[in-house]
Amino acid sequence: MTHAVLPDTNSRPEPGWLKRNKLAIAPWIFLIPALIFFSIYVVIPIFESLWLSLYKWNGLYDVDGNSTAVWVGFENYAKLWYDPNFWTSLRNNIAWLILYMLAVPLGLFIALFLNQTVTGMRFYKSMFFFPFVISQVVVGLIFGWFYNPDFGVVGTLWKAVFCEETTNILGNTTFVCSRPAPDILSSPEWATYGIIAAGLWPQIAYCMILYLTGLNNVAADQIEAARLDGAKGWKMLWYVVVPQLKPATFIAVVVTVIGALRSFDMIAIMTQGGPFGSTNVLSHYMFEVAISEYGERYGYGSSVATVLFGIMLFFISYFLWRMYQDEKGGR
Amino acid sequence: MFPRPIEKSGPGAKAAYQAFLPVALIMWLLPLLAIFLTSIRSAADINSGNVFGWPSEFAIVENYTAVFTQSAAAQYMINSVLITVPTVIISVALACLAGYALAIYRFRVALPLFFLFVAGNFIPFQILMVPVRDMSVQTGLYDTIAGQFLFHAAFQTGFCTLFMRNFIKALPFDLVESARIEGVAEWRIFWYVVLPLVRPAIAALAVLIFTFVWNDFFWANVLTQGESAKPITAGVRALNGQFVNNWHLVSAASLLAAIPPVVCFFLMQRHFIAGLTLGAVK
Numbered sequence: 001m002t003h004a005v006l007p008d009t010n011s012r013p014e015p016g017w018l019k020r021n022k023l024a025i026a027p028w029i030f031l032i033p034a035l036i037f038f039s040i041y042v043v044i045p046i047f048e049s050l051w052l053s054l055y056k057w058n059g060l061y062d063v064d065g066n067s068t069a070v071w072v073g074f075e076n077y078a079k080l081w082y083d084p085n086f087w088t089s090l091r092n093n094i095a096w097l098i099l100y101m102l103a104v105p106l107g108l109f110i111a112l113f114l115n116q117t118v119t120g121m122r123f124y125k126s127m128f129f130f131p132f133v134i135s136q137v138v139v140g141l142i143f144g145w146f147y148n149p150d151f152g153v154v155g156t157l158w159k160a161v162f163c164e165e166t167t168n169i170l171g172n173t174t175f176v177c178s179r180p181a182p183d184i185l186s187s188p189e190w191a192t193y194g195i196i197a198a199g200l201w202p203q204i205a206y207c208m209i210l211y212l213t214g215l216n217n218v219a220a221d222q223i224e225a226a227r228l229d230g231a232k233g234w235k236m237l238w239y240v241v242v243p244q245l246k247p248a249t250f251i252a253v254v255v256t257v258i259g260a261l262r263s264f265d266m267i268a269i270m271t272q273g274g275p276f277g278s279t280n281v282l283s284h285y286m287f288e289v290a291i292s293e294y295g296e297r298y299g300y301g302s303s304v305a306t307v308l309f310g311i312m313l314f315f316i317s318y319f320l321w322r323m324y325q326d327e328k329g330g331r
Numbered sequence: 332m333f334p335r336p337i338e339k340s341g342p343g344a345k346a347a348y349q350a351f352l353p354v355a356l357i358m359w360l361l362p363l364l365a366i367f368l369t370s371i372r373s374a375a376d377i378n379s380g381n382v383f384g385w386p387s388e389f390a391i392v393e394n395y396t397a398v399f400t401q402s403a404a405a406q407y408m409i410n411s412v413l414i415t416v417p418t419v420i421i422s423v424a425l426a427c428l429a430g431y432a433l434a435i436y437r438f439r440v441a442l443p444l445f446f447l448f449v450a451g452n453f454i455p456f457q458i459l460m461v462p463v464r465d466m467s468v469q470t471g472l473y474d475t476i477a478g479q480f481l482f483h484a485a486f487q488t489g490f491c492t493l494f495m496r497n498f499i500k501a502l503p504f505d506l507v508e509s510a511r512i513e514g515v516a517e518w519r520i521f522w523y524v525v526l527p528l529v530r531p532a533i534a535a536l537a538v539l540i541f542t543f544v545w546n547d548f549f550w551a552n553v554l555t556q557g558e559s560a561k562p563i564t565a566g567v568r569a570l571n572g573q574f575v576n577n578w579h580l581v582s583a584a585s586l587l588a589a590i591p592p593v594v595c596f597f598l599m600q601r602h603f604i605a606g607l608t609l610g611a612v613k
Contacts, residue, residue, distance in 0.1 A: 023436065026517040030432035031444070034425040034488050041485030042451045045462035052461055059465065113355070116337050118345065124352055126600060128359060133596045134589040135546035137564045141571065141585045142362045145369070145578060151377070153365050201362070206607070213608040215333065223333050241333045248611040258453055265548040269568060286457040287552070291464075298461045305457035316453045320446050327442065 053302035076303035100260035107207025132205040140269030143198035149181035188278035214248030370582035407566030421484035430495025452489035535606030
């Protein structure tokens with residue numbers, strides 16, 4: 001052979017456009033069902049809500065099927081600015097965000113406590129995780145009862161400590177208390193903290209399971225090496241173990257932030273935002289103004305939702321940015 | 332291993348640790364134990380103020396039957412099943428397809444689309460509430476089972492796609508490559524090569540989505556009105572109003588509502604935890 005032979009491309013008929021581009025088309029065929037479905041119920045409604053927040057609308061349509069919404073521009077936002085309930089809700093959201101973060105270190109400590117291999121450990125680990133599996137509605141009911149000053153656990157413990165049992169002339173037993181039992185959920189000052197404490201219970205369980213998985217994968221050789229260098233206790237935890245738990249910490253923070261801003265169920269169950277709106281958060285306040293209070297105020301509700309969405313977007317952007325860094329580094 | 336295994340600190344420490352474990356567990360689950368004890372008490376106990384001591388009689392069968400005979404709890408439970416099962420099937424199926432597309436093919440918008448699903452999964456429900464409710468009313472899906480599972484399926488597709496894409500991305504790409512060289516059609520690669528390998532991910536997603544949707548309360552309130560389509564979570568709240576001061580019945584109803592996810596969790600614990608802790612380890 002004195003010259004290179006070009007591969008013979010014309011021996012078979014030219015494959016069709018579809019065949020030639022199959023690697024470009026195929027992903028879209030796989031994606032389309034999810035994409036359409038997700039757009040209808042998630043992506044498009046987000047923009048509709050943003051748009052609706054500039055309208056005044058009670059959710060009704062006229063006889064021709066046209067929406068009765070009236071354009072009001074930024075009026076809803078102006079109203080929000082002077083709405084004390086909105087500010088209370090926002091303040092409570094911040095309290096939730098800050099205090100809910102306690103779930104991360106507390107989850108880590110329970111995980112450290114449980115990271116042993118004695119018999120029956122698997123059982124204990126799953127029982128500690130238990131609160132996360134049950135619905136927040138049930139958690140809310142449990143704690144609503146737990147906090148009850150008359151016959152809940154708090155009330156009963158209070159009686160045991162501060163009250164004396166006496167029998168009156170008629171022979172009935174009564175309690176004489178040096179201080180009345182606290183009614184946590186009826187106190188405007190304490191109710192929010194009571195709900196947050198209840199919310200922490202399942203959230204700690206979630207963080208715990210993240211850390212247990214993380215601890216399982218901590219490099220044993222590094223621990224041993226640090227031990228030979230004399231590291232132990234807090235120093236070991238802070239300088240050797242915690243850095244290795246970074247991925248678990250990141251996820252724990254993400255789910256805790258999302259959980260804090262999404263808190264709705266427990267508030268709806270335990271106090272419905274009361275007493276006097278003192279336990280409202282944006283997610284619950286939005287629901288309240290949009291559908292349950294004085295008829296339907298879709299536009300105003302949407303403006304509350306938009307504010308909440310804006311706060312969330314701040315965190316989401318950060319999370320996505322972190323994920324993007326990982327993707328770039330990963331491959 | 333950190334902390335140092337307790338065995339190394341001598342038999343005394345180990346015994347102390349093992350003795351303390353059940354105490355810690357009881358403290359941790361105290362609210363749950365208390366409500367369980369309440370759910371098996373008789374009404375007489377509740378009225379006489381015996382809510383913490385030993386029950387004077389056990390009314391476990393009476394209380395739990397009363398929940399079903401005196402309320403629509405059975406209907407709510409059935410509704411919950413009818414909402415959760417289709418949600419799991421639809422969202423996991425869609426996510427297998429979408430996750431495959433986003434993990435296997437290299438095209439320009441793959442990453443932005445992936446991030447769209449991730450972001451959608453984090454947004455607050457309230458930003459969707461008014462349009463989704465309005466759309467459901469317009470299409471006759473308001474106050475129906477289908478209206479709820481269609482929404483849940485669409486929303487959970489975000490989380491499922493995130494999960495599936497990362498799972499498939501971690502599979503060896505050579506498998507797909509060599510199948511392509513053999514001339515296997517793309518959908519056959521998906522069906523015969525990738526799908527059998529993602530079974531653990533499907534199992535994990537199935538239990539997680541089941542639990543998430545079973546425990547949903549917000550959408551049950553937004554998309555339903557009457558008893559006919561309400562799931563058990565919203566039902567329990569309704570019962571709470573109906574059984575005022577009958578704490579033994581409220582407790583029994585709440586515990587009943589919690590049973591399916593709990594059973595699911597204990598049966599498929601490994602998958603459940605693998606699903607929740609995805610990404611917690613590098």
